[in-house]
Amino acid sequence: MNAASEPDRELVQRLRAGEMGALGSLYLRHGAAVRTFLRRVEPTLSHEDADDAGQEVFLTFHSTLARYEERGNLRAWLYGIGVRSMRASRRKAWWRGLLRARHGEGAAGVALRRDDPEARLGARDQVGALLAGLPEAQREVLVLTALEGLTVQQAAEVLQIPENAVSTRLYRARRALGEAR
Amino acid sequence: MTDEELRAWADARAGRAPTRSEADALVGRAERRRRAGWLWWLWVPVIPVGLGAAAAAVVLGVWLTRPAAPVAPAVVVAPEGVAPVAAPRSLPPGVHVVGDDQVEVGAGGEVVLTAPGPEAVWTLTRGSVAVAAATRAPGEQLTVTSDDWTVRVVGTRFVVTHAPFTVRVDEGVVQVGRGAERWTVRAGDRFERGVVVRPPPPPALPEVEALRQQVLGGDRQGARAGLHQRLAARPGDADAWTLLAQLEARDGRPDDAVAAWREVIARGSPAAAQRARFEAAVLLERRPAEVIPLLEVFLASPDPLAAEAGLRLGRARLAVGDREGAVRALEQVAREHPGTGPAAEAMQLSK
Numbered sequence: 004m005n006a007a008s009e010p011d012r013e014l015v016q017r018l019r020a021g022e023m024g025a026l027g028s029l030y031l032r033h034g035a036a037v038r039t040f041l042r043r044v045e046p047t048l049s050h051e052d053a054d055d056a057g058q059e060v061f062l063t064f065h066s067t068l069a070r071y072e073e074r075g076n077l078r079a080w081l082y083g084i085g086v087r088s089m090r091a092s093r094r095k096a097w098w099r100g101l102l103r104a105r106h107g108e109g110a111a112g113v114a115l116r117r118d119d120p121e122a123r124l125g126a127r128d129q130v131g132a133l134l135a136g137l138p139e140a141q142r143e144v145l146v147l148t149a150l151e152g153l154t155v156q157q158a159a160e161v162l163q164i165p166e167n168a169v170s171t172r173l174y175r176a177r178r179a180l181g182e183a184r
Numbered sequence: 185m186t187d188e189e190l191r192a193w194a195d196a197r198a199g200r201a202p203t204r205s206e207a208d209a210l211v212g213r214a215e216r217r218r219r220a221g222w223l224w225w226l227w228v229p230v231i232p233v234g235l236g237a238a239a240a241a242v243v244l245g246v247w248l249t250r251p252a253a254p255v256a257p258a259v260v261v262a263p264e265g266v267a268p269v270a271a272p273r274s275l276p277p278g279v280h281v282v283g284d285d286q287v288e289v290g291a292g293g294e295v296v297l298t299a300p301g302p303e304a305v306w307t308l309t310r311g312s313v314a315v316a317a318a319t320r321a322p323g324e325q326l327t328v329t330s331d332d333w334t335v336r337v338v339g340t341r342f343v344v345t346h347a348p349f350t351v352r353v354d355e356g357v358v359q360v361g362r363g364a365e366r367w368t369v370r371a372g373d374r375f376e377r378g379v380v381v382r383p384p385p386p387p388a389l390p391e392v393e394a395l396r397q398q399v400l401g402g403d404r405q406g407a408r409a410g411l412h413q414r415l416a417a418r419p420g421d422a423d424a425w426t427l428l429a430q431l432e433a434r435d436g437r438p439d440d441a442v443a444a445w446r447e448v449i450a451r452g453s454p455a456a457a458q459r460a461r462f463e464a465a466v467l468l469e470r471r472p473a474e475v476i477p478l479l480e481v482f483l484a485s486p487d488p489l490a491a492e493a494g495l496r497l498g499r500a501r502l503a504v505g506d507r508e509g510a511v512r513a514l515e516q517v518a519r520e521h522p523g524t525g526p527a528a529e530a531m532q533l534s535k
């Protein structure tokens with residue numbers, strides 16, 4: 004069986020046994036998904052920043068491998084590391100400054116013109132600005148469930164919060180986005 | 185903002201797939217961090233470390249030079265009601281256990297145990313015989329003869345047919361011989377007409393995870409084709425139906441997405457079906473008559489999305505003119521989920 008078709012569980016077991024090539028295989032398999040997730044949960048993240056942050060997620064996964072429990076979805080576990088990594092980044096003053104510089108203080112609440120294709124293309128950035136304007140907790144839940152396809156239960160595990168909190172945040176996020184029509 | 189706009193934005197935010205060189209660089213960084221993690225050993229006093237290392241070397245040496253444990257032979261368990269028989273004797277059609285071996289003589293077949301003991305010889309006089317042979321110790325072997333053909337094994341599962349002479353090997357390796365000629369037949373192979381035939385492997389089905397990657401990589405048509413191929417072979421694969429539903433919803437094909445969610449409802453686990461009902465109901469917002477039965481079943485089980493589902497059910501009932509049913513659903517949301525957004529909206533709607 005080659006690495007491309009080897010189940011995650013077996014790659015993780017090989018990694019636990021010290022076979023570092025397995026980390027590379029996991030990165031090739033899940034790296035794009037993690038980078039995509041990071042770029043969605045942090046709408047200001049460039050491709051280059053996402054590449055670096057994605058590597059950090061996998062390095063953190065490796066250094067905390069003892070804590071990983073092979074009962075669930077590896078990708079969800081990586082998303083959890085990514086969420087905490089993004090939160091830590093946001094706590095830094097330079098990061099807050101970058102956000103303000105890119106989007107200004109009043110990024111939320113942009114009205115979109117749905118009937119004009121050109122406006123639709125331009126609207127993508129506005130959607131990003133709108134999402135960036137959501138509270139971090141709501142944006143994380145929205146990205147995990149609506150865009151990454153996780154269930155409420157999985158999202159709750161990733162964020163380490165109760166399922167009811169996930170559904171409440173999801174409702175609020177949807178409502179906030181709905182009001183921007 | 186519409187779901188379509190949100191999905192278009194999400195697609196535009198797809199991350200790049202890592203290259204092999206990036207993966208190699210990651211492995212290098214992880215190696216360096218791991219090595220750096222061991223530097224704290226430098227602070228440990230040298231003498232205890234030396235003593236510990238010497239003790240560890242002694243333990244390792246003892247362990248490496250320990251005598252090898254004998255390899256236990258595989259055990260073939262006899263089916264219930266089948267008594268072991270003593271060789272040599274003639275075996276009629278049916279299942280028999282000879283020593284640790286299991287023998288199934290086909291209808292109309294006959295096997296004579298011509299030589300017992302560690303170098304057992306069984307002679308197939310007619311029909312076919314299927315053998316699950318236990319692992320042999322060095323020097324022991326089992327031989328099946330049929331006319332001038334012989335099959336020698338050292339622990340395997342295989343089927344021999346008398347006329348025309350064929351051997352099909354299910355596990356392990358057997359050697360087929362006639363006179364001085366020898367053929368090695370491995371698991372999955374078939375020996376017939378004097379040659380070893382390996383049947384072509386069935387075409388590999390794309391894995392759902394690989395198809396998900398394909399979607400993330402932007403190749404949606406390829407992923408869709410792969411999903412249809414997989415579902416044609418495995419229509420019960422709820423994970424594949426789920427991915428197809430998400431793909432169709434993303435591509436603005438709600439009817440196809442709903443059809444896929446309905447397959448998840450029919451074939452998936454209870455949790456997957458529950459999620460599918462909610463997703464289908466969201467997509468069917470403009471067809472309230474179809475939303476109602478989905479959400480009624482959804483709300484029969486506790487779920488973190490119950491408040492929102494109840495609100496949607498209330499709206500759907502209002503849309504089809506069932507004001508009484510709508511008020512009932514909305515009041516239930518307000519009563520069971522007080523203080524939530526759906527409850528506030530439900531209270532407004534029920535007035």
